Amino acid sequence: MGGAASSPANFEPVFRDKDDGKRTTEVHQFRAHGDTWIQAVYTNEMSTVESILDMYLExxxxxxxxxxGLDLEYDFQQKKLRCQDNIYALRQFLKNKDVTFVGVDIRTDHRLLYKQWLYIPPGKHLDLQDMLKIPGYGNRAGMATMASDLIHPKYAGMKEKFVTDYDKFVGHNYWEWKPLSDMNLEYASIDGYVAYELARIASIVNQGLHPLLGKGL
Structure with missing residues (x-):
């Protein structure tokens, strides 16, 4: 069953529940580029969140x-995060001073995290636009531009391919829906991976080690 999309800004489908109400833990595999694959865990179960975060810290x-790599996606109006109350493990992870979170154009992410009382210590949430300068773009190059120049040409169109489809319940207008589509999950997973990889590259370049890129640093 589909719906018209003549006024996307004011259109919110009502013929499917936004949340299936189920406890969910799913493991997905997505190809990032070439032989690089991402394993993504999609869950709303706090025990799974805790075990995954413990694994990350190890x-x-x-x-x-x-x-x-930290990337936030917003609700239908792109004004707030959809956040559960019982997220103690996530709060502690974000506050960990041994971890540095990275993203692209983090201004809105930082503001929305703060509104949900999710705090990252000063200097531990970095904007890749400040870490990497792409010729011709100044300090405002987008993730796709940075990733296609520095990681793999595949990423040149990564944002354009992710569009809202009201018939399939996929795209930017469906981040607050559950279950998320495979398309949304893949997009979020690749965003997180790319942010991490760009930060790694930035650190290598800034330390003068760029001839060693691609050799496992």
């Missing part, structure tokens, strides 16, 4: 650069 102990 991994980060062995990381030279303790970066975590």
């Amino acid at each position: 991994w980060l102990k062995d990381e030279r650069y303790r970066f975590v």
